[in-house]
Amino acid sequence: AQKDEAPGRRRSVSLALQRLKADGHGEPPAPWCFILLGSAGRGESMLSADQDNGLIHDGSDTDDEWFARLGEHVSDYLDEAGVPRCKGGVMAANAPWRGTVAVWHERVGTWLGRARPEDILNVDIFFDLVPVAGERTLGNALHRDAVQAAAQRPAFLGLLAASVASY
Numbered sequence: 578a579q580k581d582e583a584p585g586r587r588r589s590v591s592l593a594l595q596r597l598k599a600d601g602h603g604e605p606p607a608p609w610c611f612i613l614l615g616s617a618g619r620g621e622s623m624l625s626a627d628q629d630n631g632l633i634h635d636g637s638d639t640d641d642e643w644f645a646r647l648g649e650h651v652s653d654y655l656d657e658a659g660v661p662r663c664k665g666g667v668m669a670a671n672a673p674w675r676g677t678v679a680v681w682h683e684r685v686g687t688w689l690g691r692a693r694p695e696d697i698l699n700v701d702i703f704f705d706l707v708p709v710a711g712e713r714t715l716g717n718a719l720h721r722d723a724v725q726a727a728a729q730r731p732a733f734l735g736l737l738a739a740s741v742a743s744y
Contacts, residue, residue, distance in 0.1 A: 586613060586630070586655065590710040593650035597643070606643050607636025610715035611651070614667060614674075615702040626660050628652055629702060632669035633715045635678055648675055667702055678719065685723045689730045700727070 590611050598604070615629035630651070634644050648669030656662055662670075669675045676684065685703065688696040703723065708716030727733065 586611075586651075586660075587710050589651045589654035589658065590647075592654050593647050596650050597646060602643060602646060605634075605647075605711075606640040607634050608712040608715060609634040609636075609644065609647075610708050610712050611647075611669065611710040612716045613705075613707045613709055615705055628655050628660055628663045629667045630669050631667070631674040631703075631706075633676070633678060633681055633719055635712070635715060638677065638680075640677075641672070641675070644675055645670070645672070678715065681719050682722065685719075685726060689727055689733050692733050700733075 594605075610633045612631045612633065613629065614631055630648075632644055632648055634640060636644075648671070652662055652668050652670040662668060667674055673684075685700075688700045688703070704720075704727075706716060706720045706723075708714075
């Protein structure tokens with residue numbers, strides 16, 4: 578059996594959902610999935626844990642305000658528990674790391690298509706995606722679709738391999 582690397586992160590999501598209800602914001606407006614990314618997704622955050630996370634939802638752009646609050650509360654709880662905010666901003670509290678399924682597909686397609694250094698870094702962080710709360714099928718489907726899209730971009734895969742070789 579694999580060790581569960583995310584109980585504290587799941588707990589922070591649960592507390593954030595309770596807080597949203599208590600503050601009068603109600604239930605989530607659409608199906609959603611909270612995801613761990615980067616070193617957090619790989620379970621490699623023992624020595625220098627920070628918040629690498631994101632959020633996928635199956636709603637509309639107008640639902641983003643609710644999900645932004647969820648991301649902010651999760652970040653607050655994690656920070657209070659000793660998991661500092663990501664210095665690079667890779668957190669569901671920040672718009673570039675949260676969005677609808679369609680927004681995520683577009684975002685990943687842009688990263689794969691441009692292949693700038695920041696795109697390679699974003700892909701490197703993103704492909705360690707692990708769904709931890711909510712409708713995990715949303716996270717799994719997005720990951721599967723992204724892997725299929727990357728497989729169609731051999732030039733990008735070459736750049737990614739070259740960036741890894743530089744380490």
